[in-house]
Amino acid sequence: MTVAVIDSGAEDRRSLHERIAADLRDEIMSGDLPPGAALPSTAQLKERFSASNATIQKALQLLKDERLVVGRAGASVTVREHRQRTMRPAAYMAPAGPGEQYRWLTEAAKLGTQAHSTLLDVGEVRPPADVSAALGLADGDTALLRHQVLSIDGEPVELVASYYPVDIARGTALTEKRKIKGGTPALLADLGFPPRLSVDRVSARVPTQEQYRALRRPSDLPVLRTLRVVRSDGGRPVEVTVMVKAGHLYELEYAFTPG
Structure with a gap:
């Protein structure tokens, strides 16, 4: 053609x-x-x-x-063998079952790869403006941040910054600098805030200095930035996550039902 x-x-x-x-x-x-x-x-x-x-x-x-x-x-x-991975966000939404690993890890294993997450930081911060707006925060309000880097076969492929309302996070395992068994969707469900709706906004951007170094970019290839807002009962936002992926390693697949 x-x-x-x-x-x-x-x-x-x-x-x-x-x-x-x-x-x-x-x-x-x-x-x-x-x-x-x-x-x-x-x-x-x-x-x-x-x-x-x-x-x-x-x-x-x-x-x-x-x-x-x-x-x-x-x-x-x-x-080389194609390194671009097709990500299907819907596969990561449901909370992991009792005793199961975080779904990002299990989905990566299905592709024959070994995934690993490294928790970089946990603490209350003033989030970026788009995150603050998505959480419905007032000017100057803080949110709890859990920041991590995800690696596949030893190569860093994604930076993940997840933000939570402090009234939900305080006094829970979310504030502890350790991995959460089953992942945060399972914990939120246990806290009475089960994920009901997830909305992604995806954009391509030139990597920031932090992203360039953390993802070990070989050049200034663009990154994919996903702003994900997770809502629970009543439409309340309970988690807003900024995910930055190496652009040449990923494609995103979304399935829709007509009508």
Whole structure:
């Protein structure tokens, strides 16, 4: 299928090697270059992109740094096993059953990967403006923050900052700097605030300095930022979470019923 190219007249100000890497990255992530496939030769890429050998090598190095391809000088460069993971938010909503692990861990295990969560901080803070608005807080009000980083197979892939109304959190395990068995959805349900509705707002952003370092970004690839508002009975917001994922590692899948 031929896709029409739209020329708006706007100039692509990225370096040529970044533009080449972007085109090849899209072909890898869309499956046009499947796992195990060899990338076109350097000579073919030079002709396709009207670029020098040095520029092609810089483009390929970007993809190697992102661990999308493997290869060395003088050898063919091949596509690694696809690392992009399809996330289905609905699979993580229900509280874990008695004695079960947090659903993020069990869902990752189904994909044959080993997941781990590291709790970074717990404490009362003034949340960001969008979080404060979602929780219905007045100016200057605080919320309880539980901040963690999630890793898969030893690689950090997501930063998670969850905020809770202090009148719900105080005096509970939410305030303790330790993992909560079964996850916070199960604890909220036990406290009388079962999750009834979850609404996600997803945006693509350039990573902040903290996100860049914590997620060990190889370049300034965008991150996916999800603002999730969880409501309980009566529509009360009981948890607002900001999740930041490495953009080239994830896609989100939402299923809807017509009507």
